[in-house]
Amino acid sequence: MTTQEAKKIRIADYLQSLGYIPAKQQGKSLWYKSPFREETEASFKVNTELNQWYDFGTGKGGNIISLAQELYGSDYVPYLLGKIAEQAPHVRPVSFSFRQQASEPSFQHLEVGELTHPALLRYLQERGINTALAQAECKELHFVHNGKPYFAIGFPNVAGGYEVRNRFFKGCIAPKDISHIQQSGELREKCLVFEGMTDYLSFLTLRMKNCPTMPNLDGQDYVILNSVSNVTKAIDVLHGYERIHCLLDNDEAGRKAYWELAGEFAGHIRDFSQNYNGYKDLNDYLCGKRQNLTVNPPLRTIVKPKKKGLGL
Structure with a gap:
């Protein structure tokens, strides 16, 4: 993905794919609770005409590249374009209307149950993850997103939201938290x-x-x-x-x-x-997926690994 291709993605659509929905609409502006922190009043604005964002809490704003810079904690553009490209298949055009958004949230008819679906367990196995361990930590979610039914793995956070994963979908059910x-x-x-x-x-x-x-x-x-x-x-x-x-x-x-x-x-x-x-x-x-990283190795405290495991 190039910088110009990334800038063609609507910021509102990108935020929607990550699980963030606006709290209100004022003309060409959509107001969100900031994705960078917890807050009770929406202070993060997206101008849908200019495709620009501004966060009043930090005084920062800009295009989708600068948004990714804040979301992913990096100013290395190739890395940011890679993160946007990873999410791009999940970005869908959304016609935002505050009245519609208030009555029809992004994720509807959420059902939470035990993680048992064979397709989800197979996805975990392909990632090398022990399914019994995952079943103890995660839930199975069924929901409607943008009018379409989905099922996915849900990993709960402290605020009552979920990280959402399946083979084709990556996002969160707000509120997002640790x-x-x-x-x-x-x-x-x-x-x-x-x-x-x-x-x-x-x-x-x-x-x-x-x-x-x-x-x-x-x-x-x-x-x-x-x-x-x-x-x-x-x-x-x-x-x-x-x-x-x-x-x-x-x-x-x-x-x-x-x-x-x-x-x-x-x-x-x-x-x-x-x-x-x-x-x-x-x-x-x-x-065992070794990669040639595009950035220099970290200059941090080096911990010599043991022969087995992670030295913990």
Whole structure:
């Protein structure tokens, strides 16, 4: 995808594909609750005529490239174009009307149940993920999106929303937020941080493969960002942990997210992405999909991997 091709995508349609819907409409402007933070009043505006956005909370705005820069925490244009291209198959033209949007939300008739559909389990298996582990962590969602019925894997977050995945669809059911998985009512000493649900499920699969005879492997809590734009929300939750281990992506957005966390938790945080250096993320490491990364390797604390597992 080129820059010009990306700029032809309507920002409102792109936000819709990610699960963000406007709270109100004023003429040519659509107002959203900002995708960059939690808020009660909509302060994020999209001008549908100019195809430009502006966030009054940060004073930033621009085109779809600058939006992706904020969403994915990177200013490396080839990386941003790749992220937009990944989402492009899920972008559908939407005729927004505040009256219509108020009465007909993006995701309708949501039904939440146990994860059992063979197609969804097969999708997980193709990603190398243990389906029994995924069934314990995820739900099966059935819903209507833009007038069409869908079913997908749903990964719950702390605000009551879901990350939504199947072979053909990637998005979220708002509100978008982090996921915080605690093993007990009190915070454990250690917390592991992942970028997305697939990375988290890949970690659980790898851990089970490397330690199949250990009766109790849940010695720590987990935070899943569900987007690098949620780092600020994660910071609030991570206060109180003595040790924070990050297993983020080996790309510019992952490095930026790590350094943002490291600036807050210096002395308590370690980076474990070097343990799968040469792979974009934990799922690629699980599947053996080594990549030639287009950015330089991160200059972070290097943790020497053990012969098996991730050295945790």
